[in-house]
Amino acid sequence: MSFTDEQLMAKVTAGDSAALETLYDRYAATLLGVVLRVVQDRSVAEEIVQETFWRVWDKAASFDDTQGKFSTWMFSIGRRLAIDTTRRQKIRPHAARNDAEEARMLREPDGSSVAETADLRIEQERVRSVLTVLSPEQYEVIELAYFQGLTRQEIAQATDTPLGTIHTRARLGLQKLRSALESAGIEL
Amino acid sequence: MNKRIEEELFPFYALDALTAEEKAEVEAYIAADPEAQARLVALQDMAAQLPLAVAPVPPAPSVKANLMARVQADSRVVQPAVEVATKPVVKRPSPPQPTWWDRLRQGVAVPMLAGTAALAAIVLFIWAISLNQQVNQLQGQVADLTSDTNVLVENMAALEADNDQLRVRNEVLQQQLQTQADILASYQAPGATTLALGDLTGENPTAAATLTVAAEAGVATFVARNLPPLSADQVYQLWIIRGDLPLSAGIFSVDENGRVTLAVDAALASAYDAVGVSIEPAGGSATPTPDQIILLGAASS
Numbered sequence: 001m002s003f004t005d006e007q008l009m010a011k012v013t014a015g016d017s018a019a020l021e022t023l024y025d026r027y028a029a030t031l032l033g034v035v036l037r038v039v040q041d042r043s044v045a046e047e048i049v050q051e052t053f054w055r056v057w058d059k060a061a062s063f064d065d066t067q068g069k070f071s072t073w074m075f076s077i078g079r080r081l082a083i084d085t086t087r088r089q090k091i092r093p094h095a096a097r098n099d100a101e102e103a104r105m106l107r108e109p110d111g112s113s114v115a116e117t118a119d120l121r122i123e124q125e126r127v128r129s130v131l132t133v134l135s136p137e138q139y140e141v142i143e144l145a146y147f148q149g150l151t152r153q154e155i156a157q158a159t160d161t162p163l164g165t166i167h168t169r170a171r172l173g174l175q176k177l178r179s180a181l182e183s184a185g186i187e188l
Numbered sequence: 189m190n191k192r193i194e195e196e197l198f199p200f201y202a203l204d205a206l207t208a209e210e211k212a213e214v215e216a217y218i219a220a221d222p223e224a225q226a227r228l229v230a231l232q233d234m235a236a237q238l239p240l241a242v243a244p245v246p247p248a249p250s251v252k253a254n255l256m257a258r259v260q261a262d263s264r265v266v267q268p269a270v271e272v273a274t275k276p277v278v279k280r281p282s283p284p285q286p287t288w289w290d291r292l293r294q295g296v297a298v299p300m301l302a303g304t305a306a307l308a309a310i311v312l313f314i315w316a317i318s319l320n321q322q323v324n325q326l327q328g329q330v331a332d333l334t335s336d337t338n339v340l341v342e343n344m345a346a347l348e349a350d351n352d353q354l355r356v357r358n359e360v361l362q363q364q365l366q367t368q369a370d371i372l373a374s375y376q377a378p379g380a381t382t383l384a385l386g387d388l389t390g391e392n393p394t395a396a397a398t399l400t401v402a403a404e405a406g407v408a409t410f411v412a413r414n415l416p417p418l419s420a421d422q423v424y425q426l427w428i429i430r431g432d433l434p435l436s437a438g439i440f441s442v443d444e445n446g447r448v449t450l451a452v453d454a455a456l457a458s459a460y461d462a463v464g465v466s467i468e469p470a471g472g473s474a475t476p477t478p479d480q481i482i483l484l485g486a487a488s489s
Contacts, residue, residue: 016266017260017265017266021252024255028247028252029246030239030242030244032244032247033242033243033244033245034239034242036245046247046251050254054258057259057262068236071239072236075236076204131241142238145203146204146205146238149204151200151206151207152200152206167195170199171196171198174234174235177237178230178231
């Protein structure tokens with residue numbers, strides 16, 4: 001029998017470690033991919049993945065499925081840990097527009113990696129294909145904000161672009177993304 | 189609707205990339221405007237899809253092992269056999285349960301002591317039987333594994349023997365390959381000459397041979413095919429004939445297909461009027477037996 005994320009979280013809240021293990025198997029690889037984009041160091045990234053799932057276990061009671069999906073909550077924890085770690089280490093992430101490899105890491109699937117479940121993998125492929133609707137400039141702003149944790153002012157400085165342009169790119173990029181996700185039938 | 193907040197700050201709030209002050213400003217704004225809050229939530233739901241755009245990278249197994257070890261060491265973990273609800277039910281921390289000593293002190297256990305002891309004896313007895321069964325099962329499994337191991341060892345010995353045979357066969361083939369390479373080289377050497385030998389008696393019309401001499405390279409090779417099999421006390425002998433003088437160039441036998449490839453002394457083979465092959469007694473002869481010459485080839489004048 002397959003449980004939803006939220007059903008598994010109810011079990012985790014009740015102290016069921018097997019439910020946590022199932023969630024780990026379902027999302028650890030995706031989370032490590034996200035964290036690696038931020039910290040760019042595998043051993044540090046794996047520590048962050050472990051700490052993220054520990055916090056899922058430790059703070060399970062604070063998760064409220066009426067406020068959002070488990071995956072959103074969990075990715076938020078991991079991503080924030082990664083960004084904080086990077087800032088503590090004073091490692092300034094690279095701007096994606098100066099590194100075509102960086103862009104490919106986000107846009108293109110890694111053939112050697114597999115998602116834990118078929119459903120998740122299919123959804124990942126669909127999201128990746130949807131991202132191609134963004135212009136390189138829109139994509140860059142979203143990349144720097146979400147994956148590198150830069151503020152809008154820092155993005156303007158890093159890309160040598162007026163702040164107003166950054167606002168426009170972020171707003172239009174997200175609008176375009178929303179339209180493409182809905183067209184692809186991805187549930188938001 | 190505050191256009192500045194919604195157009196400039198909402199996207200970055202959804203991307204979780206605002207400063208603390210900006211974040212507070214947004215939260216104060218949506219607290220007073222449910223419709224604006226709904227618009228922001230829609231943006232957040234969309235941003236929540238971004239992690240799925242990243243290629244997954246499976247962590248090392250030790251990450252999961254360390255996590256689960258940490259979880260198992262946590263006092264809140266519940267054994268898997270316990271059925272739990274599927275909706276969030278905050279059960280921890282659970283109140284401390286009275287120990288058996290507490291119950292004893294309260295006098296609850298005293299009247300039941302004798303019965304408890306008897307029950308404990310039964311439980312221990314059943315447990316002992318269960319353990320005995322488990323030991324027997326494990327011994328059976330060990331015996332099976334030992335048997336499997338013996339079979340594997342035997343298979344490995346057979347494979348090693350096969351491997352040795354293959355290694356020997358490979359060496360033979362390598363030698364043959366080298367011989368063929370030498371022959372090819374002699375054929376391709378500048379100034380190489382080849383003499384064809386044919387059946388002399390008419391009894392072996394398919395029998396044939398060639399002698400190729402590359403004098404500059406110092407290589408001479410004799411190749412024969414379709415020679416008839418000989419008895420154990422017979423050999424073939426190759427002759428280099430200069431005028432009336434036959435010079436032995438070696439004795440040889442052929443394989444089951446009547447084939448042979450023979451390296452010949454290049455100095456000896458570099459000058460001849462004719463070349464012949466005769467059947468001789470084992471060990472060869474000083475001169476060819478006249479009626480036993482079966483292949484012959486003469487140099488063109």
